[in-house]
Amino acid sequence: MNIADLEASNRESTLARTFYVFRRWPLIPILILSILAICAVFAPLVAPYDPEQDQLRAVLASPPWYPPCEEGQLTNKFESCNTNSIPLGRDEEVYYFAIGADQLGRDLLSRIIYGARLSLSLAAIAIAIGTLFGTTVGLVAGYYGGIIDEGIMRVVDVFNAIPYILLAIALVFVLGQHFWVVAFVLALGSWAGIARLVRGQTLQVRNFDYIALATIAGASTTRIMLKHLLPAVANTVVVATTLQVGSTILSESILSFLGAGVPPPTPSWGADISNGREYLGSAWWVAFFPGMAIFLTVLSFNFIGDWLRDRWDPRLRQI
């Protein structure tokens, strides 16, 4: 190896060292999710405009880097131009659409910020219900075994055999398009996988000596499950739950894209993409940015899930 090669490898290692912290901690995903969480919680403070306020003179107004609109161009939806510095609305206020406006002249950025609220709260509720139910069912099946286990696992199998998206769409339409219905339907999609994992884990732990000792010491079934089994499977639950968040957000966006989500005018990423589809040729930003929001959110959750799994539960890696 000559000097040049050595220098090259040296440089590489300093580069690697600089990025070491990024490899050890999922900093970028954490940053993205923090911004998202702030947006979701403080949406009214963060969003520049009311997400449901239409501005008919700014229909499909483009982002600021497009050429400014001429006076007569404003309502012509087939030409892209930005409305910055042009007073709009009754109050002649100047609007600044940072990433453009949608087909009703609503500020896209504000809609994405409020959309984060909807997506994250739906995902949080659905995952909470799904995890609680899945963990309980998995613990019971794994601990009792025998006919109870067999029965529960067959239900899980049958549940897995019905195409989830079709079931979800049908359920939402049958039960009515409402926030809690969508949350329930999303929870329905997340419990089975967690139940299966927890059951598998419980089956192993159940045979450990400390469980037998607890039984001999007279601990009740509830106590054994909550104090002895639950902590043993907690890592698996947390990892599986984190990995599930991404797919739950994806399911939610698919439902609202297909018109089976929380109904308009509530800002929802999936529904906004569906609206933007019709204006692809003239205003690509309407469909592009909400999708980017979904993509980055799911990507971040998946990264954190993978990272947690590698740290806490490497066995799951093989799946």
Place this chain on the structure above:
Amino acid sequence: MKTFILRRLLFLVFAIFAATLVVFALSRLQGDPRNVMLNVGYVSPEQWEAWGKQFHLDKPVIVQYAIWIGKGFFQGDFGDSLKTGKPVMQMVAGFAPASLQLGLSAVLFVLLTGIPLGILSAVKRGTVWDVFGRTFAVFGQALPPFWLGIMLILVFSVTLDWLPSGTRGHDATNFYERLKYFPMPAVTLGWLASAGLMRLVRSSMLEVLDSEFVKLARAKGVSTNKVIWKHAFRNALIPPLTFAGLILVGFIGGTVVTETVFAWPGLGQMTYTSIINNDFPLMTGAVLVFTLLYVFAIFLIDILYAFIDPRIRYS
């Protein structure tokens, strides 16, 4: 092996029975299906009763279920679509070829990307190739499929004007023109599955490459190519086999989305429209077809897997 097949067969029957129950319950959850037909306008009590007779709604729910099952499974008659008036089975048969074409082209995409990228990633671990392969997988698992489809249309149809979109090109002039309709839907439907397959092939390949017999082969002086293809590849392909079932699950949900985005006249779109229109005979029939398809596929894969890997049979 016999008991294993028997047990799986028993579950198959049970799963189909449970699935029919769920599907039937779905169609009745909304209350009387006649209410759905009401929106055509004013209805006289006689008409109401006539509908009741026609769809057997005047009988108890259990009898309705029995009639539905009996006619469906033994006569292949799942009733007529409320919207078009055609028999459900005829409609399913009419829309199936388009979905099949879409599914096959997506499978092709999955196999042509997932397996080679997985092997490449594993063999050249830690290099640019590995980074590329893993990025491919990470993107596939985070991209919303419908958005991916729309962005593909934006880039390749609207901006570059390379590929046509909308419908499946059945009126295209020649074979080559028709082929152009396939890449975008296939990628949209297949990327998620391909990402999963790639990850599985990669981890399974890494495991096999690390095993004793591969080390022995290398120590004996077998060429790298031969080690990869003859020793490692064959054995690494066993775990991803189970993934075939999951690919199908993804496709069944995915066809609804993909066919909606690309206006592809297939089963997914038909089912979706039937749900929107409250067309309950068509909806129950279509969801049931999807479920049967899936349950049978899982059954076949289980058997195949047990055949390849004897340990499965006894666990």
